[in-house]
Amino acid sequence: MLFSFATKQWRELPLTRVDHLTWSADGQYLYCEAESGIRPLARIRFPERRVESLIDLSSYSIRHTGAGLALDGRPLLLVSPTDIYALELDRR
Numbered sequence: 001m002l003f004s005f006a007t008k009q010w011r012e013l014p015l016t017r018v019d020h021l022t023w024s025a026d027g028q029y030l031y032c033e034a035e036s037g038i039r040p041l042a043r044i045r046f047p048e049r050r051v052e053s054l055i056d057l058s059s060y061s062i063r064h065t066g067a068g069l070a071l072d073g074r075p076l077l078l079v080s081p082t083d084i085y086a087l088e089l090d091r092r
Contacts, residue, residue, distance in 0.1 A: 002030075014044060014051050022068055022075075031075055033057070041075060 001010045017035040024031065029043040034051075041054045054075070068076050 011049070014049050015042070024069060024073060031069065041077075 002013055003010050013030075015032070015034050018032040019035055020031075020033045022031045023029070024043075027046070029045055031041070031043045034040050034042045034053075040056055043052050043054060044050070045052060057077075070076055
């Protein structure tokens with residue numbers, strides 16, 4: 001379900017179970033990982049609420065799809081294994 005503060009109404013989404021929701025910068029799309037057997041990365045176009053399947057993630061070592069969106073709108077994904085680095089800078 002999606003609540004609109006403008007209309008104060010709930011609207012049903014076209015998918016029953018989703019995870020890792022991320023809005024596009026222009027508010028036209030809601031990116032998500034649809035919970036099903038094939039783990040598709042999908043986006044829902046508003047206001048039509050049309051579901052667009054972007055990629056089947058089941059054959060990839062994707063750990064997390066909810067890493068957000070790049071500045072150009074492409075989804076960011078975390079691939080397994082994930083190495084985490086830290087950079088420390090000294091002020092001069």
